[in-house]
Amino acid sequence: MQTVKMVITGPFAAGKTEFIQTISEIAVVATERKITDFTKAIKDNTTVAMDFGRITVDDDLVLYLFGTPGQKRFDFMWEILSEGMLGFIVLVDSTRSETFKEARQIIDIFRTFSNTPFVVAANKQDLEDAWPPEDLRIMLDLEPHIKVLPCVATDRESVKTVLLELLYSILETYEDDEEEQFEADTETN
Amino acid sequence: MALKGKLQDIRLTQFLNLVKLARKTGCLSLRSSQGNAILFFREGKLVHAALTKNANEEPGGDLYTLLVRSGKVQASQIDAVFPNGASADDKQLGMRLINAGLVSRNDILRIVRKNMLDVVYETLTWEEGAFEFQPNATPPPERLAVPITLDNIILEGDRHREEMVELKEDLPSLDITLRFAEGPRANLVNINLSPDEWRVISFINPRHSVADIARYSGLSEFETRRIVHKLLKNGLVEVAGKATVQEAAAGNSHSRSRAARTTATKRQQSRPAGRRPAMKPKRPDVEKSVVNRLIKFIRGL
Numbered sequence: 001m002q003t004v005k006m007v008i009t010g011p012f013a014a015g016k017t018e019f020i021q022t023i024s025e026i027a028v029v030a031t032e033r034k035i036t037d038f039t040k041a042i043k044d045n046t047t048v049a050m051d052f053g054r055i056t057v058d059d060d061l062v063l064y065l066f067g068t069p070g071q072k073r074f075d076f077m078w079e080i081l082s083e084g085m086l087g088f089i090v091l092v093d094s095t096r097s098e099t100f101k102e103a104r105q106i107i108d109i110f111r112t113f114s115n116t117p118f119v120v121a122a123n124k125q126d127l128e129d130a131w132p133p134e135d136l137r138i139m140l141d142l143e144p145h146i147k148v149l150p151c152v153a154t155d156r157e158s159v160k161t162v163l164l165e166l167l168y169s170i171l172e173t174y175e176d177d178e179e180e181q182f183e184a185d186t187e188t189n
Numbered sequence: 190m191a192l193k194g195k196l197q198d199i200r201l202t203q204f205l206n207l208v209k210l211a212r213k214t215g216c217l218s219l220r221s222s223q224g225n226a227i228l229f230f231r232e233g234k235l236v237h238a239a240l241t242k243n244a245n246e247e248p249g250g251d252l253y254t255l256l257v258r259s260g261k262v263q264a265s266q267i268d269a270v271f272p273n274g275a276s277a278d279d280k281q282l283g284m285r286l287i288n289a290g291l292v293s294r295n296d297i298l299r300i301v302r303k304n305m306l307d308v309v310y311e312t313l314t315w316e317e318g319a320f321e322f323q324p325n326a327t328p329p330p331e332r333l334a335v336p337i338t339l340d341n342i343i344l345e346g347d348r349h350r351e352e353m354v355e356l357k358e359d360l361p362s363l364d365i366t367l368r369f370a371e372g373p374r375a376n377l378v379n380i381n382l383s384p385d386e387w388r389v390i391s392f393i394n395p396r397h398s399v400a401d402i403a404r405y406s407g408l409s410e411f412e413t414r415r416i417v418h419k420l421l422k423n424g425l426v427e428v429a430g431k432a433t434v435q436e437a438a439a440g441n442s443h444s445r446s447r448a449a450r451t452t453a454t455k456r457q458q459s460r461p462a463g464r465r466p467a468m469k470p471k472r473p474d475v476e477k478s479v480v481n482r483l484i485k486f487i488r489g490l
């Protein structure tokens with residue numbers, strides 16, 4: 001059996017747990033803890049270690065989704081989690097501009113761990129004061145080739161689309177390889 | 190006068206109690222078929238410990254090895270700030286690394302203490318072998334001495350030993366590889382996992398042995414064994430097989446000549462790297478067809 005791993009990251013309360021919950025076939029195994037500090041104002045539970053979801057494709061292929069803990073003090077987990085990932089998704093709460101800077105830092109950190117493709121999901125697009133994906137791209141100062149996708153983590157179709165877009169980007173890396181291979185082959189022959 | 194005897198004749202926790210009560214200073218050496226260990230005490234406290242699981246080797250216990258094994262820093266990082274780090278005095282090495290911002294003082298103390306406890310708890314499970322206590326011996330000057338009181342070890346020791354023996358029975362080899370259990374299990378919902386358990390989980394992959402997981406996660410073998418045992422019990426993971434033949438072959442490579450080994454390594458390196466000089470792997474070893482299968486499946490969800 002082969003297992004493939006993707007990581008869902010993003011700032012505190014961006015919707016990572018929700019995203020995995022929406023698509024995973026198992027109840028997300030998470031170590032949620034009651035929040036006691038100031039973050040309480042935003043929500044009641046936070047992911048202490050990480051979320052873990054699963055999508056079984058068939059008898060010999062399983063996709064695992066690992067959500068990172070949102071709070072900074074658990075960022076020692078990030079590198080561990082990113083080991084061997086095929087790609088990653090950065091979720092951003094599009095309604096909370098105060099988290100944009102942090103989202104950008106998270107992207108930079110994850111890029112030091114791995115060159116695997118990633119997409120940015122502008123989450124909570126169902127809310128009225130959500131920043132549109134293209135505005136978010138500018139705020140996060142992202143290069144044009146990076147996909148910034150609208151997302152509603154509670155909506156299964158939306159989550160599917162984000163996952164698919166990441167997979168398409170991953171697929172492109174194989175095509176790049178093939179082009180390079182072709183160039184290399186034609187050079188030597 | 191050295192105190193000597195056989196491990197099968199005494200309880201090691203009892204001996205530790207003697208060290209504590211008599212506030213002894215000296216070195217306890219243990220030799221068994223499961224490995225060799227040295228434990229240094231100063232005035233009834235443990236101050237240094239080292240172990241090797243190879244009965245033909247002498248225990249090392251140098252800071253460089255401990256730090257690298259802990260995963261906190263990589264050998265290449267240490268070598269970059271301190272080229273002779275591997276053979277340096279522990280204190281000197283520690284200072285350099287702290288000044289370079291690679292580790293904190295607390296990191297070092299934590300890693301050294303953890304290793305000392307690992308050593309003691311491992312030796313408690315040795316049921317046969319020889320011990321010898323050399324009074325007034327002090328740790329080699331190049332090693333760090335970090336005092337730990339023996340009270341907890343003595344109190345916890347017997348329980349710890351029993352648990353370890355039981356774990357070793359259920360999970361005799363750390364060479365097995367694990368995978369996540371197939372098919373959703375209802376009992377997953379109520380599993381509550383600690384950060385250390387997540388650490389272990391994140392390394393589960395049919396290519397990693399339990400011993401690899403212990404190394405990557407920085408957890409002790411005892412802790413890793415305990416966590417893996419729990420994950421196996423609650424059905425989250427299952428045994429995938431034995432560690433790969435490849436690794437076994439690599440382990441045997443010392444029988445080959447150095448020259449043969451170098452060319453083999455070169456050949457191995459030039460194959461995948463020839464085309465792409467990138468330092469970081471672009472993606473794990475996954476076939477394109479697998480990505481296509483994922484796409485097809487998720488589209489149909």
Ligand SMILES: Nc1nc2c(ncn2[C@@H]2O[C@H](COP(=O)(O)OP(=O)(O)OP(=O)(O)O)[C@@H](O)[C@H]2O)c(=O)[nH]1
Binds near residue numbers: 071
């Ligand atoms: N309206 C709306 N609410 C969302 C959406 N996604 C998540 N939420 C809500 O936002 C809050 C935070 O979501 P979580 O999934 O807990 O966020 P998280 O990123 O896992 O948080 P941490 O693990 O604490 O970092 C929850 O109350 C969710 O129900 C969305 O797309 N739309």
Ligand SMILES: [Mg+2]
Binds near residue numbers: 046047067070
């Ligand atoms: Mg969460």
